[in-house]
Amino acid sequence: MRALVFHGPGSIAVHDRPDPEPGPGEVLLRITATGICGSDVHGYTGENGRRHPDQVMGHETVAVVAGGDLAGTGLAVGDVVTVNPVLGCLACPACDAGEEQTCPDRRVIGVDPAISSAFADLMVVRARNVVPLAAGIAEERGALVEPLAVGYHAARRGGCGPRDAVLVLGGGPIGQACVLAAHRLGAERVVVSEPHPKRAALVASLGAEVLDPAEVVAGSAAALGAAPTLVLDAVGSSATVRDACAASARGARIVLVGMNEQELTVPAYAISTAERQLIGAFCYSREEFASTARWVAEADDRVDRLIDGRVPWDGAAAAFADLASGASDASKILIRPAR
Ligand SMILES: NC(=O)c1ccc[n+]([C@@H]2O[C@H](COP(=O)([O-])OP(=O)(O)OC[C@H]3O[C@@H](n4cnc5c(N)ncnc54)[C@H](O)[C@@H]3O)[C@@H](O)[C@H]2O)c1
Ligand SMILES: [Zn+2]
Ligand SMILES: [Zn+2]
Structure with a gap:
């Protein structure tokens, strides 16, 4: 062979x-x-x-x-x-x-x-x-x-449901899978942060609004009608965990499925004082x-x-x-x- x-x-x-x-x-x-x-x-x-x-x-x-x-x-x-x-x-x-x-x-x-x-x-x-x-x-x-199962597991780890306002960070194949998984689990409001224009266009064709990462902290609540209650981080960098904390609602669940960096700097007070949860997801x-x-x-x-x-x-x-x-x-x- x-x-x-x-x-x-x-x-x-x-x-x-x-x-x-x-x-x-x-x-x-x-x-x-x-x-x-x-x-x-x-x-x-x-x-x-x-x-x-x-x-x-x-x-x-x-x-x-x-x-x-x-x-x-x-x-x-x-x-x-x-x-x-x-x-x-x-x-x-x-x-x-x-x-x-x-x-x-x-x-x-x-x-x-x-x-x-x-x-x-x-x-x-x-x-x-x-x-x-x-x-x-x-x-x-x-x-x-x-890859679709990776996104589905990440969304399920975050307890994704119809009432969630979902922010997906990264519009690569795993971010795309997260968008489809959020829809599959009944979440209709999904916004994605993705800097690359071609990736952004692909993600938009899946039915999600796309923001540039520079706009995500200020713009995701307006795009979703409410601050995100669930963030699926399909990049996994200190920058995206920071965005996840800064953009999301009190008590939000943040699922770390992206694995871009082996060590992260996390905004600890944004997790402790607003009782956000950081949740791991693998396969x-x-x-x-x-x-x-x-x-x-x-x-x-x-x-x-x-x-x-x-x-x-x-x-x-x-x-x-x-x-x-x-x-x-x-x-x-x-x-x-x-x-
Ligand atoms: N946990 C698991 O089981 C599992 C499984 C498969 C892949 N992964 C990991 O998930 C991550 C994503 O995989 P992929 O195949 O989609 O990768 P990818 O590199 O193709 O896509 C990542 C996307 O994120 C975008 N991006 C980069 N920085 C960003 C930022 N600050 N904000 C928003 N978007 C940003 C990039 O433009 C790119 O489109 C990788 O780290 C991969 O190793 C994890
Ligand atoms: Zn793979
Ligand atoms: Zn075993």
Whole structure:
């Protein structure tokens, strides 16, 4: 098979690799499309140290079942599926609760170099992480389930509901997923802070008003009709946490889903004296991923706007280089192995 192999900072290329062999309890998948995640690009540049030379990345995928240990799984060859990339240990309290994202021994497909991953023609994955998609679904939507589930979990962590006035900080793929999740959970009033004009236009097409970050503190209450009661920070920097505190109502919930900075300076008195809550969010629970896979099949065509480009194998390395250098300002790009 062909696979996109990361050699080290700034270097990635398509190579022939042995076909993966499904073991007991594993399913063989033929990949249809896999999204490039910001974390893949930061791994490619070497910035986040979370990717390793000679590894194959890829964790936002849609695929077709091609074989493996299918007995008792309910899966059949030819089924269109996505993959929950969070592999819990299945033996701890977090895994028992379906919260594999907080399992201390979790491994993540596309991050752990030892695990078969999705920038490849074929991958193997344990059957319980294969999530079927509704028959007739627009296939590429399957590759959006993972980032959409990140936004859904963030909104749920913040207790998002119809009465909330929601501010989303950052209009990248995760911010876009947060907008759709807030709508999905019944919040009609959503405003987004995003400086980049092309990203702002994409976010506006999802039905949210967009403000420049310089306007967000003064402008979000006017845009929403009330100060935000829920902030979804899809950047995760000291600047955005400061904006979240300065713009939001007393008692607001601020969800930190963005991970741009490892250490933050937080305006402590704005949290203590106005009793705001700062809430962490990482990935999604097993059920949130599965329910997002069901939801995406029925969602309106706004979800399709999240896909900002497609490349075949011979465009994959250039897509990484252009995203990393800033030569491309595309949002979500899918790599589509040609048949
Ligand atoms: N917690 C999780 O489980 C999880 C999962 C996936 C991604 N992430 C993290 O979420 C973050 C967002 O991911 P993404 O793929 O959307 O990234 P991205 O870099 O594509 O998008 C970030 C957006 O924020 C905008 N931005 C930058 N500074 C801003 C500011 N001060 N105010 C408002 N907007 C600003 C940028 O213009 C950009 O459009 C990243 O840090 C990523 O690592 C976290
Ligand atoms: Zn991702
Ligand atoms: Zn566990």
